[in-house]
Amino acid sequence: MQTSIPKTKLLIILRTITTSATVSCNQRAASERGFLNLLQSCNTFSNLLQIQTQILKLGFENNPLILTKFVSKASDLNSIEHAHCFLFSPHSNTHFYDAFLFNTIIKAYAQTGNLKPKALWVFNFMLECRVLPNNFTYPVVLKACAGIGDLNLGMSIHGSLLKFGLHGNDPVLNTLVHMYCSCKGGIVFGRKVFDEMTKNDSVPWSAMIGGYVRLGRSNDAIDLFRQMQIQGVCPDEITMVAALCACTDLGALELGKWIESLIEREKVNKSLELNNALIDMFAKCGDVDKALKLFRAMNERSIVSWTSVIVGLAMHGRGLQAVSLFQEMIRDGVAPDGVVFIGLLSACSHSGLVEKGKHYFDLMRKEFCILPKIEHYGCMVDMLCRAGLVRDAVEFVQKMPIEPNSIIWRTMINACRTHGELKLGESLARQLIRNEPMLEANYVLLSNIYAKMSHWEKKTKTREVMDKKGMRKIPGSTMIELNNKIYKFVAGDMYHNQYKEIFEMVDEMGREMKRAGYVPSTSEVMLDIDEEDKEDNLNRHSEKLAIAFALMNTPPGTPIRIVKNLRVCSDCHSATKFISKIYNREIIARDRSRFHHFKDGLCSCNDFW
DNA sequence: ATAGGGTTAG
Numbered sequence A: 001m002q003t004s005i006p007k008t009k010l011l012i013i014l015r016t017i018t019t020s021a022t023v024s025c026n027q028r029a030a031s032e033r034g035f036l037n038l039l040q041s042c043n044t045f046s047n048l049l050q051i052q053t054q055i056l057k058l059g060f061e062n063n064p065l066i067l068t069k070f071v072s073k074a075s076d077l078n079s080i081e082h083a084h085c086f087l088f089s090p091h092s093n094t095h096f097y098d099a100f101l102f103n104t105i106i107k108a109y110a111q112t113g114n115l116k117p118k119a120l121w122v123f124n125f126m127l128e129c130r131v132l133p134n135n136f137t138y139p140v141v142l143k144a145c146a147g148i149g150d151l152n153l154g155m156s157i158h159g160s161l162l163k164f165g166l167h168g169n170d171p172v173l174n175t176l177v178h179m180y181c182s183c184k185g186g187i188v189f190g191r192k193v194f195d196e197m198t199k200n201d202s203v204p205w206s207a208m209i210g211g212y213v214r215l216g217r218s219n220d221a222i223d224l225f226r227q228m229q230i231q232g233v234c235p236d237e238i239t240m241v242a243a244l245c246a247c248t249d250l251g252a253l254e255l256g257k258w259i260e261s262l263i264e265r266e267k268v269n270k271s272l273e274l275n276n277a278l279i280d281m282f283a284k285c286g287d288v289d290k291a292l293k294l295f296r297a298m299n300e301r302s303i304v305s306w307t308s309v310i311v312g313l314a315m316h317g318r319g320l321q322a323v324s325l326f327q328e329m330i331r332d333g334v335a336p337d338g339v340v341f342i343g344l345l346s347a348c349s350h351s352g353l354v355e356k357g358k359h360y361f362d363l364m365r366k367e368f369c370i371l372p373k374i375e376h377y378g379c380m381v382d383m384l385c386r387a388g389l390v391r392d393a394v395e396f397v398q399k400m401p402i403e404p405n406s407i408i409w410r411t412m413i414n415a416c417r418t419h420g421e422l423k424l425g426e427s428l429a430r431q432l433i434r435n436e437p438m439l440e441a442n443y444v445l446l447s448n449i450y451a452k453m454s455h456w457e458k459k460t461k462t463r464e465v466m467d468k469k470g471m472r473k474i475p476g477s478t479m480i481e482l483n484n485k486i487y488k489f490v491a492g493d494m495y496h497n498q499y500k501e502i503f504e505m506v507d508e509m510g511r512e513m514k515r516a517g518y519v520p521s522t523s524e525v526m527l528d529i530d531e532e533d534k535e536d537n538l539n540r541h542s543e544k545l546a547i548a549f550a551l552m553n554t555p556p557g558t559p560i561r562i563v564k565n566l567r568v569c570s571d572c573h574s575a576t577k578f579i580s581k582i583y584n585r586e587i588i589a590r591d592r593s594r595f596h597h598f599k600d601g602l603c604s605c606n607d608f609w
Numbered sequence B: 001a002t003a004g005g006g007t008t009a010g
Helices: A007-019 A025-040 A045-057 A064-076 A080-087 A099-110 A116-128 A137-148 A151-163 A170-182 A187-196 A203-214 A218-230 A237-250 A253-265 A272-284 A288-297 A303-315 A319-331 A338-350 A354-366 A374-386 A390-399 A406-418 A422-435 A440-452 A456-468 A499-515 A531-539 A542-553 A570-582
Strands: A477-482 A485-490 A560-564 A587-590 A595-599
Touching: A025 A045, A025 A064, A045 A064, A045 A080, A064 A080, A064 A099, A080 A099, A080 A116, A099 A116, A099 A137, A116 A137, A116 A151, A137 A151, A137 A170, A151 A170, A170 A187, A170 A203, A187 A203, A203 A218, A203 A237, A218 A237, A237 A253, A237 A272, A253 A272, A253 A477, A272 A288, A272 A303, A288 A303, A303 A319, A303 A338, A319 A338, A319 A354, A338 A354, A338 A374, A354 A374, A374 A390, A374 A406, A390 A406, A406 A422, A406 A440, A422 A440, A440 A456, A477 A542, A485 A542, A499 A531, A499 A542, A499 A570, A531 A570, A542 A560, A542 A570, A570 A587, A570 A595
Parallel strands: A560 A587
Antiparallel strands: A477 A485, A477 A560, A587 A595
């Protein structure tokens, strides 16, 4: 329940102010202070409307301070557009407006979800009104620009900053770095500003490291983080969050633990966000139990904390536990949002809980009034497809009230391939290519279907179309951490300095596995070559190279952690099960969508992925 | 009164 000033009281106060017919300076100041206090306690939209009327009645429409407070109140009440109309009506006298007032409006727009472009409109209007921007203007206007992500826009603001000859102080330069790092294609400009500025504190470092993380350049982010240490700049909790995100992206558990130890050593303030980043890092780097432990120890949790553990459990195939955590969250009185439902539905999807998934999909609309978005429909399609119910998925898509996106089509096409609906898959893939001819993933899907159908000439033709358009398949790669270094393997990799030993090890593994009953699934090889070459091809998959490398370089009995950039192929999946038993190793593999814990010849995913 | 951070299906 919101507390509001009773209307009667409000009117009495207003009347007291209005009735002073001849006011001295002191009285005027007093009435201004009184009005500001009144504004301060305004907390509903109808209060705001009353205040607006009074502003006109009392002649405060020429008082920029009062107008500024009015704007920030309106912003608090999500009514910035209302304040906008009031301030920029044809009758309003913009002659009295100052930079503080404009800055406040720009900031209010910058904070909105989809009204950010209006911040730039106000900025331009400010220039038209010949109000000079100051050093407080640029951080807010650049922040709006960063939110829009338009590089040209950002550059023109940068240009206007130079034109006004403001001496860029720290906040201005920091936001300039942030803006460039948030715009597509802008990171080099951001780096240039970053390199040329004097960096007195952690802020520009956080902006730059965060920029690399957002671009998926996590290795560069970590390099810069190390550079920061060398330069003797102390990272704060925000820098730590960015560094942890880089670890999460890489799946680098050891690196993540190192950051955690730095946090402890430097006694960095453990903000809610930092705890959330730690939870997410541990969950997505393979130690979901540690993530749960941290989650339980937190004294303040946000919806993000809950989402992180639920998604973490989902990735580890612990769907039932994810569901019970969701129920606990509801019992705790935390209001769910659309995002946590994505996590919950993906938990059901990864654990084959089709009925539960359907139940929660209905519940989100009926009980929590959250309208399912395309992502939620995507989860449902994925869930039906994983469970092998391709026909149900088709029916579901036909009944959907919104247009399916290409992600949903790709999910369906891939499911058609794995569940033998090849004709359907082919026609869907061809349709998708007609709609989206410049996306390589669509051609890869079609060519994989042709491979499965053994339609080699059609497959070759698809590949030729790709070549002609200059597209290339993303190569599969596997990452492994060893002695504080990150090693990356790609299929057939011969650049590693141990590659001969690795290939020998892979061959030995192959012999041992065959003795234990492993049959290479050569149907996974999407090439028209003979069976023996197919086996070689399988043995050169990046995953097997990484595991061989780990077996050679780590003590017997220790767990092996690997991270793949794509989904694990079914041959590598079955081979890894054998390896875990033969070599008595626990192998924890993260692929593009989930974790596989291999132990004693079995996988935690129960072959469901 | 001005700067920097977190979660999401495929």
